[in-house]
Amino acid sequence: QVQLVESGGDLVKPGGSLRLSCAASGFNFSDYYMSWIRQAPGKGPEWVSYITNSGSAIYYADSVKGRFTISRDNAKNSLFLQMNSLRVDDTAFYYCARDHHGASNWGQGTLVTVSS
């Protein structure tokens, strides 16, 4: 079955950096667009970014553009999110999701806390 496992979340100071990873299994990873979606505690989800199956096209929400970078390694069935210049309002659970038009499957999430 489809499994997505995120890692890399941590407590970081404002202005700091983190790299999130998502290990995918149970499907042909290289066939699917992949996304990062975040959810601040007690709030609704927010789509952060998605990347096409080949990595040839990438989209970012305005709130993270220029600070976050999505990437993938199809040989290792892995999705990544490099987060720089982190701000307090980036605090959230970050989910890896399969597909883009509809996020058919989500991981369990990894918590990023930005605080001084």
Next chain:
Amino acid sequence: DVVMTQSPLSLPVTLGQPASISCRSNQSLLYSDGNIYLNWFQQRPGQSPRRLFYKVFNRDSGVPDRFSGYGSGTNFTLKISRVEAEDIGVYYCMQGSHWPYTFGQGTKMEIK
């Protein structure tokens, strides 16, 4: 950005009774390929969101048939024919037609 507006935001329900959630978009969700990428998600307490429906009315695997999704244009509805205890949680509609993809505010379903 496309704004998705759900109502109600709080939905007290009686077990065994029907329940319905409305979702409206402020513009058409018709995508260039002819599809309407309107999805419904359920988030149980302490869990990740789980997709229930895609492209308005297509039920995901494992979703009970007491759930139904329908709508067109800019008005969409999620209906539960008979609410069960496991249905308690927050429900979100989400549009995947226009970037940035956006979610509704969420509807919190709880037992009356």
